[in-house]
Amino acid sequence: MAARFPKGNQVQLRPRKGHDMTWSCDKHGGPIAFYCKKHGLFVCDRCAIKEHCQKPCELDDIEDVIFERRKKLDEKRPEIQELQKQMKALDLKIKTALAFSDTNLQTVNNNIQASYHDKIKSVEEKEDRMIRVINEEADEEIRxxxxxxxxxxxDCNTEREKERKIIKDKEAKLLSDAKKITEIVSKKIKDLINTSQHVINTITNIELTITRINQDxxxxxxxxxxxxxxxxxxxxxxxxxxxxxxxxxIENAIQGVKFVEGEVGGExxxxxxxxxxxxxxxxSxxxxLVVNDLEVRYFVSEDEICVQDVDNYNMYITNIYTQHTEKVTDGGEWITSCAPLDSNVxxxxxxxxxxTGDRLDGCITLYDRQWKVIRDISISRIGYNKALYVDVDSDGMIIAGQSYQSNIYVINPANDKIVNTITMQGKTVWxxxxxxxxxxxxxxxGNNTYTVISRSGEAKAVIHCDEWGSSRCRVDKLTDTLYIAYRDKERNTYAVDQVSSDGIIQARRIVEYVQIDSTDFISPCLVTPFGNLVGCDGDKIHLYKKTFTLEIIKNLNTVCRHRP
Structure with a gap:
């Protein structure tokens, strides 16, 4: 409502600037001339005189208000245009990343299919050769x-189909795993595309809004x-x-995905x-209960692991699929390590x-799969210690090292001869x-220390962490990744860290389980050829599998809730 102009007060009205305005006062019908900052109202000359002539009202010429606000909108145009340009370029990058993701993961699929195609073909060729030989022999016989x-x-066809099915089942599982990864990545990429497109649409709408309001x-x-x-x-x-x-x-995660393959223990x-x-x-x-103090040693096949009773040194084999445990050796000797030499040994x-004497007799023993002794391998003894640690390398050679000595021996299992002696420089076997x-x-x-040694004896990487209390290390034979199990006394748990062979800790506490027993003895965390982890808490064996995930740090959901 317009108020009367109080006595004794006068309003100095500024002259119009000649702008032809069609905007008029709803009350008096006259053109809008001023803007009252106090009341936030647009008023004509009569409103100004009658209702807004006294303090604290402060009147601005409507032309100045229009000019000032149009100027502020125009000043924002370069920022909007630059952001629009950046978002359009980013949209192109996202689509390029999607294409890269599809190409990379398709390469993984192709590698899997190519590898297993060759193996199926090899099985079929092998069986075809056997059939030809059988036919040649049968032609010389009668009925x-x-x-x-x-x-x-x-029988050959049955065996071929059996082997073929095993290979195809493994291939199908890997292709299924690759498909799951593709789906996860595609969903994340699509989320980014939607977010980017939403921002582009928002900017476009703002541009259209500015154009529209500038017309009136x-x-x-x-x-x-x-x-x-x-x-x-x-x-x-x-x-x-x-x-x-x-x-x-997302790109970094995709680049890490690869198909790894190799032989472990001849398989x-x-x-x-x-x-x-x-x-x-x-x-789990x-x-x-017959196993009093449990420690896992090593896997001897894809489904069997060695378990030793620390109290009496009895050795057991546990099938991780059937969960059956069977004793295979009686106590009397402490097995420090074991590994499959091939599918039979x-x-x-x-x-x-x-x-006694200068030989370590019976410290390296070959067993068949029924845990019957095949033979012992004897090597020279240095110093007083009588413990030997062994493994099998990718060439099928036995590597062996005596405790607290610097030499590592490479032994040919075909003739039990030492074919190479690696002398570590400044290091000893602990x-x-x-x-x-x-x-x-x-x-x-050393204590919680693991060194990567070259075949010339050079230390290529020293891996150590002060948090690894009473740690044990096991290697993934296909990826050369180290998994180090250790005890956290404060939390009363066992934890496992993932470490690269060049000494970089890639992930902390990838698995963690409660310590059941009260001993200071810690069981290592084994790595199966299929990439599963096998941990032991002193009472149970725990099996873990790894799944591909994309943990995106930024949360873009809030963007989609804003509208112009």
Whole structure:
């Protein structure tokens, strides 16, 4: 409502600037001439005189208000245009990343299919050769030989189909794993595309809004503050940087995905690995009460692991699929380490107290799969210690090291001869030695210290962490990744860290389980050829598998809730 102009007060009205305005006062019908800062109202001359002539009212010429607000909107145009340019470029990068992801993961699929295609073909060629030989033998026989031939052919075909099914099942699993990774990555990429497109649409809408309100002064004055606030809000979100950071995280994760394959203990294995994933417990196995103080030693096949009773030195084999545990050796000798030499033979390193003279007799023993002794390998003894640690390298050679000595011997199991002696420079064997696929050797060379030794004896990397209390190290034979199990006394748990062979700690506490027993003895965390982890808490054996994940740090969901 307009108020009367109080007596004794006068309003100095500024002359109009000749602007032809169609905007008029709803009350008096006259053109809008002023803007009252106190009341936030646009008024004509009569309103100004009657209702807004006294302090604290302060009147600005409407032309100045229009000019000032149009100027502020125009000043924002370069920022909007630059952001629009950046977001369009980012949208192109995201689409390029999607194409790269599809190409890289398709390469993984192709590698898997090519590898298993060759193996299936090799099996078929092998069986075809056997069938040809059988046919040649059968042609020289009469009816009974022919019957025998047909039976053997049938057996060969059955065996071929069995092997083929095993290979195809493994291939199908790997392709399924690759598909899951592709789906995870595609979903994240699509989320980024949606976010980026939303910002582009928002900017476009702001541009259209500015163009629209500039066509009508009344709309301009009324809506400009809201539009300006929306512009400032969207500019402050820094979506471009957030999307870029997420894109880099996704690209780094994709680059780590690879198909790894190789032989372990004479058996072929392949899997998708190379990434830092999430480890999940999928099975726990209770060991029979006859095993008093449990320690896992090593895997001897894809489904069997060695378990030793620390109290009486009895050795057991636990099948991680059937969960059956069977005693295979009686106590009397401490087995320090063991590894599959091939599909039929297992090599064990031991500590024996009955060794005399200058030979370590019975400290390296070859067993068959029924744990019957095949033979012992004897090497020279240096010093007083009688413990030997062994492993099998990628060439099928036995590597062996005597405790507290600097020499590592490479032994040919075909004739038990030492073919090479590696002398470590300034290091001695404190515990297990393990061969890497690269040819290097990981040696426990001190308290919670592991050294990567070249074949010339040079220390290539020293791996140590003060937090590793009473630690044990095991190597993934396909990736050369180290898994170091240690005890956290404060939390009363066992934890496992993942470390690269060049000494970089890649992930801390990838798995953690409660310490059951009260001893200071810690069991190592084994790595199966399929990439699963096998931990032991003193009472149960825990099996973990790794899954591919994309943990995106930035949260872009808030962007989609803002509208211009």
């Amino acid at each position: 009974l030989v022919n019957e025998k031939r047909e039976k053997r052919i049938k 002064d009344e709309i301009l004055v009324n809506e400009a503050p809201q539009v300006l606030a929306s512009i400032d809000e969207n500019l402050s979100l820094n979506v471009h940087q957030d999307v870029t950071d997420c894109l880099h995280q 072929y294995y392949g899997r998708i690995d190379g990434y830092i994933g999430k480890w999940e417990l999928f099975k 196995i209770h060991i029979p 297992i090599v064990c390193g031991k500590e024996r107290w009955d060794c 515990g297990v030695i393990q061969a890497l696929s690269s040819g290097d050797i990981v040696v426990n060379t």
